[in-house]
Amino acid sequence: MEAFKHLIDTLSKPTILVSFTFIIFFFVFPPTDWFEKWHKKLKFDGLWSVKSFWIITALLVGFFVTGLSDPDFRSIMLKPDNVPIAGLIFLVFFFTWLSMHQAYNNDKLIDAGKPVDEQYDAPNDKVLVWPDLVYIELITIILFSAFMLVWSIGLPAPLEEPANPSESPNPAKAPWYFLGLQEMLVYFDPWMAGVVLPSLIIVGLMAIPYLDNNKEGSGYYSFKNRKLSIAIFMFGWLVLWNLLIVIGTVLRGPNWNFFGPFEFWDSHKIEALTNINLSEFVYVKWLSTGLPGNILIREIWGMILLLGYFMILPPLLAKTWLKNLFERLGVARYSLFIVLILAALTLPIKMYLRWMFNLKYIISIPEYFFNF
Amino acid sequence: MPEAKEKKSVTVPPASPPPAALGKIDEGSQVSRRSFFSWLSIGWIAFVAATGGFFTMMLRFFFPNVLFEPVQTFRAGYPEDYQAGEVDLRWKGKYGTWIVRDGEGIYALSTVCTHLGCTPNWLAAEQKFKCPCHGSGFRKTGINFEGPAPRPLERFRIVLADDGQIIVDKTKKFQQEKGQWGDPEAFLKV
Numbered sequence: 361m362e363a364f365k366h367l368i369d370t371l372s373k374p375t376i377l378v379s380f381t382f383i384i385f386f387f388v389f390p391p392t393d394w395f396e397k398w399h400k401k402l403k404f405d406g407l408w409s410v411k412s413f414w415i416i417t418a419l420l421v422g423f424f425v426t427g428l429s430d431p432d433f434r435s436i437m438l439k440p441d442n443v444p445i446a447g448l449i450f451l452v453f454f455f456t457w458l459s460m461h462q463a464y465n466n467d468k469l470i471d472a473g474k475p476v477d478e479q480y481d482a483p484n485d486k487v488l489v490w491p492d493l494v495y496i497e498l499i500t501i502i503l504f505s506a507f508m509l510v511w512s513i514g515l516p517a518p519l520e521e522p523a524n525p526s527e528s529p530n531p532a533k534a535p536w537y538f539l540g541l542q543e544m545l546v547y548f549d550p551w552m553a554g555v556v557l558p559s560l561i562i563v564g565l566m567a568i569p570y571l572d573n574n575k576e577g578s579g580y581y582s583f584k585n586r587k588l589s590i591a592i593f594m595f596g597w598l599v600l601w602n603l604l605i606v607i608g609t610v611l612r613g614p615n616w617n618f619f620g621p622f623e624f625w626d627s628h629k630i631e632a633l634t635n636i637n638l639s640e641f642v643y644v645k646w647l648s649t650g651l652p653g654n655i656l657i658r659e660i661w662g663m664i665l666l667l668g669y670f671m672i673l674p675p676l677l678a679k680t681w682l683k684n685l686f687e688r689l690g691v692a693r694y695s696l697f698i699v700l701i702l703a704a705l706t707l708p709i710k711m712y713l714r715w716m717f718n719l720k721y722i723i724s725i726p727e728y729f730f731n732f
Numbered sequence: 733m734p735e736a737k738e739k740k741s742v743t744v745p746p747a748s749p750p751p752a753a754l755g756k757i758d759e760g761s762q763v764s765r766r767s768f769f770s771w772l773s774i775g776w777i778a779f780v781a782a783t784g785g786f787f788t789m790m791l792r793f794f795f796p797n798v799l800f801e802p803v804q805t806f807r808a809g810y811p812e813d814y815q816a817g818e819v820d821l822r823w824k825g826k827y828g829t830w831i832v833r834d835g836e837g838i839y840a841l842s843t844v845c846t847h848l849g850c851t852p853n854w855l856a857a858e859q860k861f862k863c864p865c866h867g868s869g870f871r872k873t874g875i876n877f878e879g880p881a882p883r884p885l886e887r888f889r890i891v892l893a894d895d896g897q898i899i900v901d902k903t904k905k906f907q908q909e910k911g912q913w914g915d916p917e918a919f920l921k922v
Binding site for chain 1: 824825826828843847848850851852853855857858862863864865866867869877878879880882883909910
C-alpha cells in the first residue's frame, strides 16, 4: 500500500504527470492519420466501448475508495470545497466517454453506409412539448433542487473568521473553477494570465464557428471527419483546463508548492525554485558580462524569440507541416487560427521552461510593467 | 457528407397570412411622419438623459465624501526596539509593513506581494517571505527570487522624528527596479 502511494506521489510530480498526459493524449485523440494508425495499433479505439467505461469507472472508484484510507488524501478530497473536483473527474470522464462513444458508433454507421444516430426522421421523430418535454424538465428541476438541498445541508459552506487583508490563508486557493487560471498565474505576469490570455480563450471560443469551415460532422457526433478539430478542442478543454483544475486542487499545497496526493502538507517543505529571466541566462550565465543597463539591449533576445514565435513560425508551418490546413483555411482564417493556437501553447511551453530550467520571464521589463 | 445522411424533406406550404388577420387600418389614428420624428426625438432625449444620469451617479460613487482608510504615516518606536537580523512583524496587521533591521540600518517593506497583491508570510526558518497564492518568494531584503513575482517588494519612506522615534511614511514608495532603494529616505542608517 505504501509503495503504491509512493508510486502515485512520484507519478504526480508535475513534469512526469504533464509529460505523460501530453504524450498519451494525442494517441487517445489522434489529430492526424499517423496518430490514428498508432491509436488503432495501441487499441485506444477500444476506450470508448461500454466495457471500457465500466472498467475505468471501477478503477476510478477503487482509487478513490482505497485512497480515502490515507489521512492526507482524505483531508484534500473530503474538504467541502474539493468535493466538486472528485465529481468533476467522474463527470468529465462520463461525458467525454459518452460523446466519443456516440461518435465512434456513428463513424461505424457511416462506414457501413447507414444513417447516423441523430438522423432526424420527420415526422416520425416528433414528440410533443407538453407533456413529453415539460414533464422531463419538471422532474429534473425537482430532483436537482432536492440534490442541491441535501448537498448544501450535508457539506455546508464553511463559516470562517472575518477577512483580514494582512493574513492570506496558506495555501490561498481560488474557487475551484478558477484553479486552472490560478495555475496559469504561476507562470505568467498577472496582466498576461489574468487579462490577456483569458480574453484570448473567450475570443478563441467565439472564433471557432468562423475558423472551422469543415461541414462534415455538423449536427451529429463523428470523430473521423473532424479529428484535428476535436483533438485541439479536447486538448484545451481536458488538459489545459480540467487537468490544471485537478492539479490546482490536489497537488498544490502550502506556499503553493507541489505535493503528491498522499503527501503530508508540510508548510516548511523546501524546494529550490530560484527563478531567473532569459536576460539573466544570456548575460550572466552564458556571456558572464552582467546585465546591460539599457532595457532594450537587455531584453532584445526575448523579443527576438517572441517575434520569431509569433511572426516567423506561422508562415514556416504553413509551408511545411500545416500545408494542407493552410490551403483549406486560406490566409485570414489560418493566421487567426495559428496565432490563437500558438498563444495557447505558450502555457505548456512556459510551464516546462519553469520546471526544467527555472526560467521566469522571457521578456522582463518590470520598469514598465511588461513581462512575458 | 455520406449518402446515408440524406434527410427526408417535408413540404411546408408558403406562408401567407389570411387577409382577415391583417385587420382594418384605422385612418384617424395613423401617425404622421412629422409626429413620428418628434416622438422619436423625445424618446431618444429621455433615454440619453436617463442613462447619462445613471452613469453620473455611478461615477459619483467613485469619489466618496469620507474615506475610512488607516493613517498612512505612523510612528514605529525607537531604533533600539528592533534587533539586527530580525524581521519585525508587529506592524504587519495594522499598517501592512515589515520593519527589518540589518547590520547597517532599518528599512520598511510593504506586505503586498508584487505579483497579485496577497500578503506573503515570513518564514523565519527559511529566511524568506513566501506568498501563499502563487508561490512567489522574496529574500529578507525584499528581492524577489522565486515564483512569478516580477519585481521586489516595495519599501516605504523611513526617517527619524525629532524625538528619536522612527516614522514610516507609506505614501512614499521606493522601488528597487527603478533604482530608488539608494535614496537616503528609503533606508534608515543606525
